Structure formats: structure tokens, C-alpha cells
Amino acid sequence: MVSLATRRIVLKGKLMDYITSIAIIPLLVGCMGIFGLFRFLQWIRMKAYIQDSVVVITGATSGLGKECAKVFYTAGAKLILCGRNNERLEELIRELIATNIKKTHRPHAVVFDLAESKTIVPAANEILKYSGHVDILINNAGVSYRGTIMDTALEVDKKVMETNYFGPVALTKAILPSMIEKKQGHIVVISSIQGKISVPFRSAYAASKHATQAFFDCLRAEVEQHDIEVTVISPGYIQTNLSLNALTADGSTYGVMDKNTANGRSPTEVAYAVLTAVGKKKKEVMVADLLPCLAVSLRTLFPRLFFYIMAMRARKERKGKTS
Numbered sequence: 066m067v068s069l070a071t072r073r074i075v076l077k078g079k080l081m082d083y084i085t086s087i088a089i090i091p092l093l094v095g096c097m098g099i100f101g102l103f104r105f106l107q108w109i110r111m112k113a114y115i116q117d118s119v120v121v122i123t124g125a126t127s128g129l130g131k132e133c134a135k136v137f138y139t140a141g142a143k144l145i146l147c148g149r150n151n152e153r154l155e156e157l158i159r160e161l162i163a164t165n166i167k168k169t170h171r172p173h174a175v176v177f178d179l180a181e182s183k184t185i186v187p188a189a190n191e192i193l194k195y196s197g198h199v200d201i202l203i204n205n206a207g208v209s210y211r212g213t214i215m216d217t218a219l220e221v222d223k224k225v226m227e228t229n230y231f232g233p234v235a236l237t238k239a240i241l242p243s244m245i246e247k248k249q250g251h252i253v254v255i256s257s258i259q260g261k262i263s264v265p266f267r268s269a270y271a272a273s274k275h276a277t278q279a280f281f282d283c284l285r286a287e288v289e290q291h292d293i294e295v296t297v298i299s300p301g302y303i304q305t306n307l308s309l310n311a312l313t314a315d316g317s318t319y320g321v322m323d324k325n326t327a328n329g330r331s332p333t334e335v336a337y338a339v340l341t342a343v344g345k346k347k348k349e350v351m352v353a354d355l356l357p358c359l360a361v362s363l364r365t366l367f368p369r370l371f372f373y374i375m376a377m378r379a380r381k382e383r384k385g386k387t388s
């Protein structure tokens with residue numbers, strides 16, 4: 066015989082089950098709805114931020130810069146594409162126009178060499194004369210390097226530094242007053258995981274990216290008062306021509322597609338990550354696999370272990386070259 070008390074408990078349990086099953090479903094649906102609405106509003110805000118904005122991209126002739134051109138153009142930006150080779154820029158412009166059904170803003174090419182400091186202010190003036198102002202400046206162009214510190218000519222260290230650090234710094238300084246005057250602007254820089262950790266045989270490149278990270282972190286704090294955003298993007302390996310174009314100890318081009326580069330992320334995926342980071346006004350993002358991200362934490366939390374691993378890596382690489 067089941068007692069009355071037991072029957073009451075069972076009934077109460079069933080009632081609770083019924084209420085929770087009824088309540089949980091609408092609650093879950095409600096939460097998903099709110100989340101979906103939040104994401105939708107975020108997307109609308111991002112779209113409005115990029116659409117019709119004047120976006121300057123350096124290094125647009127290749128790799129990540131070229132893909133950024135495509136995703137920002139599709140998002141409706143007025144592009145100013147910078148590079149050293151006018152023909153390749155014009156070819157990209159023709160490609161963009163051909164793929165755009167809506168035929169929005171015709172991109173404009175500005176040709177200059179970031180490693181030639183005297184060309185930067187005239188280039189910035191040309192940009193400002195053409196568009197009146199710049200909403201988003203994407204400092205993407207860069208060159209990598211492979212070599213031992215002992216064998217590398219100082220001129221090579223300087224060339225890498227000029228391209229990756231002094232060039233973007235000079236361009237940013239030339240554009241910044243117009244942003245301050247407008248009380249609006251967004252400066253983006255494509256750094257690298259190597260702006261946070263240094264790996265052997267990349268001294269000039271890692272140094273230039275560490276300097277980049279430091280400069281733009283200072284800039285972020287200094288221009289906050291003018292409502293200017295600064296985003297530092299630190300990618301891991303991307304499938305581009307970076308290793309092919311890297312400089313070696315004597316200044317010649319490396320000319321090898323590295324395994325890490327070939328197995329890296331697709332430039333399109335990284336370009337979308339750049340678009341999202343800009344749209345969400347992120348201060349900084351790492352676009353990399355787990356291991357490089359862990360290596361960054363290891364460098365901070367357990368530096369001795371990190372340095373040991375790097376020394377092992379250097380030994381292994383040296384052995385690989387001599388055998």
C-alpha cells in the first residue's frame with residue numbers, strides 16, 4: 066500500500082517535472098532568441114561601421130592585404146589600396162569591380178614604398194587629397210626574415226625595421242592629425258604572434274613586430290581622448306608569400322615556401338577575422354592555433370621553460386641545416 070504522504074511526494078515531483086519542462090523550453094528559446102538578436106544587432110552595427118567608410122590598406126598586392134581588400138570591399142568600404150606595384154594594384158581593382166554586382170565605390174591605388182621614408186608623407190597627402198579623410202587605416206604590409214644574428218648584415222635589420230615598424234609608424238603619424246581633427250578614426254596594425262614571442266632565426270622580424278605592438282599599445286592609450294580606436298592583430302602562420310619574400314642574412318630573398326606557412330590559415334579566414342575585430346572595435350586579437358597562443362602564455366608565466374624550448378628549437382634547426 067502506498068501511503069498518502071508518498072503519493073503526495075510523487076505527485077509533487079511530477080508537477081515540478083511538468084513545470085520545469087514547460088518553463089525550461091521557453092526559457093531556452095528565449096535565451097537563444099536574445100542571443101540571436103544580440104548577434105544580429107552586432108552584425109548591423111558592424112556593417113554600418115564599415116559600409117561607406119574610407120579604408121586604407123597597405124600591402125594590398127598580395128596575401129592578407131589582398132584578401133582584406135576583398136572582404137572590406139564586399140562590406141561596402143571605399144578602398145584606398147597601397148602597394149609598391151601599380152600594375153598589381155590596378156589588376157586587383159579590376160578584379161574587385163568585376164566581382165561586385167552592386168558597383169559601389171571604385172577603389173583607388175596609391176603607390177609607395179614603406180621602406181623609403183621620404184615617400185610616406187607625400188603618399189599620405191595623396192590619400193587625404195583623394196578621400197578628404199581616412200576612417201580606417203590598416204597597416205598590413207610587411208616583410209619577414211630568416212637568418213642568424215651573427216651572419217646578418219645590419220642593413221638587413223634596418224630594412225626589416227623600416228618596412229615593418231618605421232613605415233607604418235610614419236604613415237600613422239601622417240594620417241593621425243586628420244583623424245584627431247575629425248575626432249574619429251580607427252588604426253589597425255597587422256603584427257604577429259612574433260610580436261609577443263621571439264623565435265630563433267627571426268631576430269629582425271620578431272624585433273620589428275615587438276616594436277609594433279609596443280608603439281600601437283602606447284598610441285591606443287594616447288588617442289583614446291580623441292575617440293580613435295587602435296586594433297592590434299597578431300596572426301599565427303597564414304598561407305601567403307611571406308616566407309617566399311622573406312629577406313635573408315645578406316639581403317637576398319629567401320624564396321622558399323615554408324611548411325608552416327603552407328599549412329597556415331587561409332588568408333581569407335584571417336581577413337574575416339580582421340573585419341570582425343575592426344567591426345567590434347577590439348583592442349587586440351590573436352588569430353592563431355592553440356600552441357602559439359599557449360607559447361605566449363608560457364613566455365609570460367614560465368619564461369625559463371619557454372627559453373629552454375626556444376634553445377632546443379634553435380639547436381634542432383641548426384642540426385637540420387648542417388646534416
Ligand SMILES: NC(=O)C1=CN([C@@H]2O[C@H](COP(=O)(O)OP(=O)(O)OC[C@H]3O[C@@H](n4cnc5c(N)ncnc54)[C@H](OP(=O)(O)O)[C@@H]3O)[C@@H](O)[C@H]2O)C=CC1
Pocket residue numbers: 123124125126127128129130148149150177178179180181205206207208209228255256257258299300301302303304305306307308310326329
Ligand atoms: N603569412 C604569415 O604567416 C603571417 C603574416 N603576418 C603579417 O601579415 C602581413 C601581410 O603579410 P603576408 O600577406 O603574409 O605576406 P605577403 O608577402 O604575401 O605580402 C606582403 C605585402 O607587403 C608588401 N610590402 C612588403 N614590403 C613593402 C614595402 N617596403 N613597401 C610597401 N609594401 C611592402 C608587399 O608588397 P609587394 O607585393 O610589393 O612585395 C605585399 O603586398 C605582414 O605584416 C606579416 O608580417 C603575420 C603573421 C603571420
Ligand SMILES: CCCCCCCCCCCCCCCC(=O)OCC(=O)COP(=O)(O)O
Pocket residue numbers: 209210257258259264267270300301302307308311323325326353356357359360363374
Ligand atoms: C603549456 C604548454 C605550452 C607549450 C608551448 C610550446 C612552445 C612551442 C613553440 C611554438 C612557437 C610558435 C611560433 C609561432 C610563430 C608564428 O605564428 O609566427 C607568425 C609569423 O609571423 C610567421 O612568420 P615567419 O616569417 O616566421 O613564417
